[in-house]
Amino acid sequence: MFEILILTHLNPKDKTPSGQWTFAQEACIRVGRAADNQVIILDALVSRYHLELHRVNPSTNSPTSSSSSIWRLISQGTNGTFINGILTQQSFLTADTVLELAKGGPLLQFQIVRQREITRSQVFACSHAGNPPQNLFCISCGYPTTVERTVRQYQILRTLGQGGMGTTLLAWDPEQNQVKPSGQPIAPTLAVIKEMNTDMAQIAKAQELFEREARTLKSLNHPGVPRFYDFFLEQGKKYLVMEMIHGQDLEKLIYQKGPVPPRQAVEWMVQTGEVLHYLHGQNPAIVHRDIKPANLLLRQRDRRIIVIDFGAVKEIGTPLGTRIGAEGYSAPEQDRGQPVTQSDIYAVGATLIFLVTGESPVSFYSKQAQGYGFDLDRILTLPPKLRQVVEQATAYRVKDRIQTIQALAKALEQCRD
Secondary structure, three states: OEEEEEEEEEOOOOOOEEEEEEEOOOOEEEEEOOOOOOEEOOOOOOOOOOEEEEEEOHHHHOOOOOOOOEEEEEEOOOOOEEEOOEEEOEEEEOOOEEEEEOOOOOEEEEEEEEEOOOOHHHHHHOOOOOOOOOOOEOOOOOOEOOOOEEEOOEEEEEEEEEOOOEEEEEEEOHHHOOOOOOOOOOOOOEEEEEEEOOOHHHOHHHHHHHHHHHHHHHHOOOOOOOOEEEEEEEOOEEEEEEEOOOEEEHHHHHHHHOOOOHHHHHHHHHHHHHHHHHHHOOOOOEEOOOOOHHHEEEEOOOOOEEEOOOOOOEEOOOOOOOOOOOOOOOOHHHHOOOOOHHHHHHHHHHHHHHHHHOOOHHHHEEEEOOEEEEOHHHOOOOOHHHHHHHHHHOOOOHHHOOOOHHHHHHHHHHHHO
């Protein structure tokens, strides 16, 4: 027999599961807000390192006669940890215990599932019983609870979104995620697949952009860019397989929670600038051409910005291309099919406007004394120093704009004061 420890994040109102973590061999599990915890709970009541769960060898320290290992909780949180309403510093845990991280704080259900050694044939016979409805993977066998369809070896678990060019799918490759001989359950590795839409497959330009994204991702190696896994043609459709980033894009985040303080917006754009510095430093330089809040993911585990969607990238020096870019974020020269590295700088400035206002930059675009531009005086939440940086980043003419992403980053750093 082997054991699986399951921690389930419960909705405090109706106690329904809202997240889950599964562990098989860990001797110590840390829970808190910090990014290096195994269980990350982003809540103001939770300390950075709120508590630890330690596996105890039953032959020496177990308070019971069971031969199974047991778990001891050690609370380190400023606001305390409660079990059944009782403040707890240290405690041995029993199955189905609910931990309250601070009074009125997040709830974690503690469960132990004991399983016999799993073979591959047993996996496919598993009924997946006892899984919460939103579980992607079975708590018993570790394999997907539902598979929508299969493309080559990839099992499609869910559709994440659909755009004009393609459909984004959440996938899992069983050939890379096998049940281990010891019986230890798998630790599933997820991937994102972009599937070209059927109508787009008939358009040469669409195919060119799709293939360009694959080539670009394959050539890049930066922590702020999703890793490339695979690219293939199946039944007339092209598929791009890449790293799954757990997080939320800045557009959805702002629409859900509202504008952020200028200091936070600056921090995110400094991180975006680090990725653009890498892209612009390639030979030839790569212009992303589609920097906007929807293409900037805030990764959950470390709150870092990841730049996604490289379907619009263009290498400097190649022939003039099709107009590509999002309204409000696309620089004037890019609208004319003449993107340069400063076009990405313009998009960063426009993105700052959205982050601090929650409104599309188009709302602030009008005729100005020096041509068309953003009326930044209408944005009362923009500090004077940051207003000047945004104005220089989004100048109508390229020659009047901040020229390099390094210069933009330096200017933004000074706005943190």
